[in-house]
Amino acid sequence: MIATVPSATLLGVDGRPVSVEVQVVSGMPCFSIVGLPDAACRESRDRVRAAIVSSGLYWPNKRVTVNLAPSGVRKSGAGLDLPIAVALLAADGQIPSARLADLAFVGELGLDGSIRPVVGTVPMAEAIQAPVLVVPDASAAQAGLVGRHQIRPVGTLTALVGALRGSEPWPAPAECVPVEAQLEPVLDLADVKGQRLGRWAVEVAAAGGHHLLLIGPPGSGKTMLARRLPGILPPLRREQALEAMRVHSAAGLSWPGNGLMVRPPFRAPHHGASAVSLIGGGASWMRPGEISLAHSGVLFLDEMGEFPASVLDTLRQPLEEGVVRVCRARATVTFPARFLLVGAMNPCPCGEGMTQWECRCSEQARARYARRLSGPLLDRFDLRVPVGRPVVAELLRESTQESTVTIAARVERARELATARGMACNAELPARRLDELAPLSAAASRLIERRLRSGALSARGLHRVRRVARTLADLGEAGELVETEHVAAALELRVGLSSLLPSLAA
Amino acid sequence: MSAVLPGHAYVAALAGLPHLTPSRLRRLLADRDPVKTWESIRAGKLHWGLLDPGVGHADSSKPGEPGPPPELIPVFASQPEPSWTPAALARAWRVHAERTDPGDVWTAYQAAGIQVCAHGGDNYPAVLDEDPEAPPVLFWLGSLSALERPTVALVGTRACSHYGEEVAAELGSGLSEAGVSVVSGLALGIDGAAHRGALARGGAPPLGIAGSGLDVIYPRRHARLWQQVGTRGGLVSEAPLGAAAEAWRFPWRNRLIAALSDVVVVVESHRAGGALLTVEAAMRRGVTVLAVPGSVRSPASVGTNALIADGCPPARDVDDVLVALGLSRSTSHRVQQVHSCIPAPPAPPDSLEGMIWASLDSEPTPTEVILARTGLPLGEVAAALDHLAEAGWLRAGDGWWQQVVKVPSCSAD
Numbered sequence: 001m002i003a004t005v006p007s008a009t010l011l012g013v014d015g016r017p018v019s020v021e022v023q024v025v026s027g028m029p030c031f032s033i034v035g036l037p038d039a040a041c042r043e044s045r046d047r048v049r050a051a052i053v054s055s056g057l058y059w060p061n062k063r064v065t066v067n068l069a070p071s072g073v074r075k076s077g078a079g080l081d082l083p084i085a086v087a088l089l090a091a092d093g094q095i096p097s098a099r100l101a102d103l104a105f106v107g108e109l110g111l112d113g114s115i116r117p118v119v120g121t122v123p124m125a126e127a128i129q130a131p132v133l134v135v136p137d138a139s140a141a142q143a144g145l146v147g148r149h150q151i152r153p154v155g156t157l158t159a160l161v162g163a164l165r166g167s168e169p170w171p172a173p174a175e176c177v178p179v180e181a182q183l184e185p186v187l188d189l190a191d192v193k194g195q196r197l198g199r200w201a202v203e204v205a206a207a208g209g210h211h212l213l214l215i216g217p218p219g220s221g222k223t224m225l226a227r228r229l230p231g232i233l234p235p236l237r238r239e240q241a242l243e244a245m246r247v248h249s250a251a252g253l254s255w256p257g258n259g260l261m262v263r264p265p266f267r268a269p270h271h272g273a274s275a276v277s278l279i280g281g282g283a284s285w286m287r288p289g290e291i292s293l294a295h296s297g298v299l300f301l302d303e304m305g306e307f308p309a310s311v312l313d314t315l316r317q318p319l320e321e322g323v324v325r326v327c328r329a330r331a332t333v334t335f336p337a338r339f340l341l342v343g344a345m346n347p348c349p350c351g352e353g354m355t356q357w358e359c360r361c362s363e364q365a366r367a368r369y370a371r372r373l374s375g376p377l378l379d380r381f382d383l384r385v386p387v388g389r390p391v392v393a394e395l396l397r398e399s400t401q402e403s404t405v406t407i408a409a410r411v412e413r414a415r416e417l418a419t420a421r422g423m424a425c426n427a428e429l430p431a432r433r434l435d436e437l438a439p440l441s442a443a444a445s446r447l448i449e450r451r452l453r454s455g456a457l458s459a460r461g462l463h464r465v466r467r468v469a470r471t472l473a474d475l476g477e478a479g480e481l482v483e484t485e486h487v488a489a490a491l492e493l494r495v496g497l498s499s500l501l502p503s504l505a506a
Numbered sequence: 507m508s509a510v511l512p513g514h515a516y517v518a519a520l521a522g523l524p525h526l527t528p529s530r531l532r533r534l535l536a537d538r539d540p541v542k543t544w545e546s547i548r549a550g551k552l553h554w555g556l557l558d559p560g561v562g563h564a565d566s567s568k569p570g571e572p573g574p575p576p577e578l579i580p581v582f583a584s585q586p587e588p589s590w591t592p593a594a595l596a597r598a599w600r601v602h603a604e605r606t607d608p609g610d611v612w613t614a615y616q617a618a619g620i621q622v623c624a625h626g627g628d629n630y631p632a633v634l635d636e637d638p639e640a641p642p643v644l645f646w647l648g649s650l651s652a653l654e655r656p657t658v659a660l661v662g663t664r665a666c667s668h669y670g671e672e673v674a675a676e677l678g679s680g681l682s683e684a685g686v687s688v689v690s691g692l693a694l695g696i697d698g699a700a701h702r703g704a705l706a707r708g709g710a711p712p713l714g715i716a717g718s719g720l721d722v723i724y725p726r727r728h729a730r731l732w733q734q735v736g737t738r739g740g741l742v743s744e745a746p747l748g749a750a751a752e753a754w755r756f757p758w759r760n761r762l763i764a765a766l767s768d769v770v771v772v773v774e775s776h777r778a779g780g781a782l783l784t785v786e787a788a789m790r791r792g793v794t795v796l797a798v799p800g801s802v803r804s805p806a807s808v809g810t811n812a813l814i815a816d817g818c819p820p821a822r823d824v825d826d827v828l829v830a831l832g833l834s835r836s837t838s839h840r841v842q843q844v845h846s847c848i849p850a851p852p853a854p855p856d857s858l859e860g861m862i863w864a865s866l867d868s869e870p871t872p873t874e875v876i877l878a879r880t881g882l883p884l885g886e887v888a889a890a891l892d893h894l895a896e897a898g899w900l901r902a903g904d905g906w907w908q909q910v911v912k913v914p915s916c917s918a919d
Contacts, residue, residue, distance in 0.1 A: 194874075194878060195874070196874060196877040196878060196884070197873055197874045197877060197884070198874075200884045363664070363694070386872065386874070386905050388872060388874055391878075394878065447892060450896065456902075456904075472885060476885065483889075484889045484892070485885035485886060485888060485889035486885060488885065488888035488889040488891070488892045489884045489885040489888040489889075491888065491892075492873050492884060492888045492905075493884075495904050495905035496904035496905070
């Protein structure tokens with residue numbers, strides 16, 4: 001007898017439909033899986049047998065062949081355990097094949113017959129065409145996000161077999177906890193004392209999607225500012241949320257509530273991160289890297305100067321293209337990677353390089369430190385801001401600064417203006433359309449011309465400054481024309497590297 | 507090896523011997539035909555006494571003493587050989603000489619457009635002829651026309667302050683405009699700022715004195731400056747082509763700066779530093795030394811303030827230097843200026859610009875501080891600052907602003 005059950009496997013962040021075919025015929029008892037299974041997949045033989053036996057079902061003493069079609073595609077992970085078990089039971093006649101019509105299965109089996117959640121439920125569910133999807137209890141919320149299937153959450157193989165035989169009803173889905181209740185409270189920007197320039201920079205970064213580099217001595221509040229950035233970003237739109245969730249799901253990560261993701265992700269990898277962990281890949285399993293996990297959100301590189309130069313340089317191409325193509329001998333995978341990069345670093349190894357006589361570093365040590373960040377990478381930061389230590393008086397003063405709620409509202413309005421122009425954010429304004437979408441007032445063009453002539457502004461920096469000025473004008477709801485104050489402020493928010501990293505001084 | 511090679515070719519080849527200090531080279535060249543010296547090195551027949559008459563004597567490693575023994579030069583301490591005995595040195599030279607063709611060396615110098623001149627040669631700078639520590643050989647790029655004018659060395663620390671950098675650049679451009687050639691060491695900090703100033707407005711040709719070979723740009727960051735000084739004026743070195751910027755070469759470079767200058771101005775110097783070596787060398791030669799006074803709180807002015815305390819005349823501006831050169835008579839008119847140098851606000855103090863102006867210091871003030879003091883939004887502050895800077899009331903830096911002391915009467919004088 002042959003039984004076929006639809007399921008799916010994961011390649012990168014994409015699901016691939018897989019049809020699980022099981023044939024049970026008389027002959028020498030044996031169990032083989034064909035169709036390019038990986039190690040985890042091949043081991044499902046033992047899990048399936050144990051689960052069937054523990055669930056009080058009968059293990060056929062026959063020749064069992066499992067084929068995972070299409071057999072050319074590599075199958076990974078343990079998500080095929082459940083479809084293999086179901087197809088085997090159907091092929092052996094222990095459950096009626098007729099009841100399997102319209103059903104697809106995804107799930108890992110425990111030796112005791114329990115059904116466990118799997119990595120990548122969202123993309124796998126997307127790949128499945130069958131109208132009804134049977135998933136582990138814990139993955140039900142994620143699978144339901146695709147919205148195309150009727151979801152049947154099950155907890156054990158026994159319960160599933162009972163439902164398939166018609167002897168018991170399908171288990172009821174668990175109560176959904178409201179997502180808001182599970183979200184952590186947002187960090188408030190009003191907590192940051194002083195740091196006016198830094199607060200402006202964070203607001204502009206959020207409103208225009210401009211990459212931001214904060215440079216300052218230890219303890220000046222760079223990390224504090226950066227961690228408050230996601231709070232003022234607008235909530236994810238549905239399609240952004242789905243993309244972000246596919247990536248998180250493919251990496252085996254959960255998110256608060258497991259419902260639709262609302263908050264933009266915030267990823268802050270430690271500076272010991274390897275290039276592969278950052279951009280994605282891996283030997284056995286093409287796992288999305290930190291830059292893809294930060295898709296639609298913020299990638300925060302604290303202590304950027306401590307990252308190896310080779311690791312940082314891998315960011316250049318994704319920053320430009322918004323995707324990263326990871327190539328391995330077996331497969332090439334494209335991960336989404338459109339993120340807001342926020343870097344924080346000290347001006348030099350001892351951290352005191354911004355105050356003139358405090359720095360204890362040698363010239364060579366400072367030069368080495370600054371060399372970690374290549375010119376092309378530094379150039380991609382639209383906003384480069386010095387963050388000095390706040391003065392004591394400001395630390396003690398009662399905060400009268402604007403709160404995250406106020407700023408977030410302004411940011412959202414600015415983003416709406418960008419959307420009305422047909423851009424996701426101002427940072428993506430193409431250079432050739434700047435004159436049309438960010439026209440300068442006469443005084444503003446004169447200011448830019450002066451800076452270009454004095455050499456303070458390069459031709460490449462010009463476009464970046466104009467985009468930031470556009471965002472500042474949007475934040476101020478100044479209308480179509482970009483005025484002098486916006487350009488002047490944009491120039492203040494893109495401080496020359498020579499004064500930020502002393503060793504780069506001419 | 508052909509007979510048509512000029513004597514200079516052999517001098518250049520001798521200068522390229524390993525571990526060759528100017529004092530050793532001077533002994534090699536003293537009263538001997540460079541061709542014969544080269545041949546005897548090649549044949550291993552060099553008289554050891556020529557190498558280091560003072561071997562074993564711990565005499566001073568200061569430039570000017572007849573031959574610092576190689577062991578005393580700190581850079582050799584890091585070499586694989588613990589010390590260079592005359593025998594080892596002779597061996598190293600012989601190996602080098604056997605592998606080197608003076609003809610190739612000469613071709614390399616000619617290809618690089620570098621002039622070579624031994625002490626006593628026709629084109630040797632006259633100012634060095636009588637110098638007690640005259641370089642045995644000089645290499646230069648560009649022209650030495652700077653030496654036909656009054657020359658002023660602007661020297662100082664590499665770790666300088668904004669103040670020092672600005673003063674160096676102002677002195678550089680002012681002197682250059684007044685027809686005085688600026689001599690400096692092309693190092694980071696004061697040296698570089700002085701030459702940038704000298705090149706900024708044109709004027710007298712500058713002279714750069716390098717510690718390394720003329721094809722080894724050091725520091726690399728000054729590649730552009732190096733090239734500009736070479737085209738507009740001249741670059742001088744006593745190190746052969748390919749010589750790395752080893753630490754021991756710089757005291758020699760400093761004495762060359764002092765020897766080529768009519769006046770030495772120390773713009774900023776820490777308590778101890780290379781600039782003070784230049785001062786010592788200048789004093790030995792009777793060259794006038796001026797020091798730029800600095801803040802008593804600035805570590806970069808400790809050395810210069812100490813020089814003033816010891817009796818060096820201060821260099822407050824270009825006029826002070828010109829007086830020292832004998833090109834200007836007095837600086838008495840300045841007393842008047844100082845009184846009128848109190849900065850006047852550019853706008854009524856209750857206006858926006860007046861308020862922003864008042865929040866600045868006469869030292870570089872970061873934008874963050876201005877924002878904190880005024881409590882105004884970034885756009886307004888930035889636009890006003892830019893407007894003030896355009897009108898010349900402020901100096902704009904990268905992320906900082908500074909009040910400019912405007913003295914209308916000064917320009918009227």
